[in-house]
Amino acid sequence: MTNIPRIKQLRLVVEAADYDQALAFYRDVLGMTEVVAFAEGGDDRVAILDAGRATLEIASPAHKRLVDRVETDGLVGSPVRVALEVEDAVAVTDAAASNGAEVLAAPVETPWRSLNSRLRAPASLEITFFQELDDASERESRPGFGTDDERS
Template identity: 55%
Template structure:
């Protein structure tokens, strides 16, 4: 019997400005670069790592709720329907938001305390991703 369990989740992001996205995610956000390759025709890839990853599935009502809580309104910064937002847990959401903005992200909403006791900031990041930087605050 074959073991079909997943051993890695890899989110693949196509970006026109590869260097800006690499600088942002590797140097500003602090992801570790595991591998990088270059190929014919200017092809480039860099594989970055975080200590852990989860896959969070949300229905449209939950996405609207999170938009409302994090940003104060629905449909934030979306010229078209968006099905993926990447969230990064950080130790200090305020400091991370400042660093991410300095590194090229656009702040959509500053760190905001959520009903589920986290401090969440919403940003548009280089590479075309909509991201959340969140800090877990613990129990009330």
């Protein structure tokens, strides 16, 4: 196998019809730090937010159209769901609901021992907030957890 370069960053790009609302929600309500922002003029704006081990990129419709045109000749991508790990799923779900997100499912304990809620957030993004109820060593000791390398 050839020496394939490692990925250095994952960036999820989300088109937000109401750019200001989405930016305020993800940056101010959820506490994602703004890393950098760009604007080409007019309605073309984008902000890159630090989401822990990944980034969330909130793009205005004008910026999304520009990127779609440049990268895919205008092909429109499909919607996705984003899972965000939090310290307190109940508190974050309540804060999100009070600031523009629609709760689709209240926090519930999953069979894999996390507390998960599902919301439709600004920018029409479907979000799962999850809170791990076990620490990493407890999780890794249970059957079915680990990496493919550990199972081979």
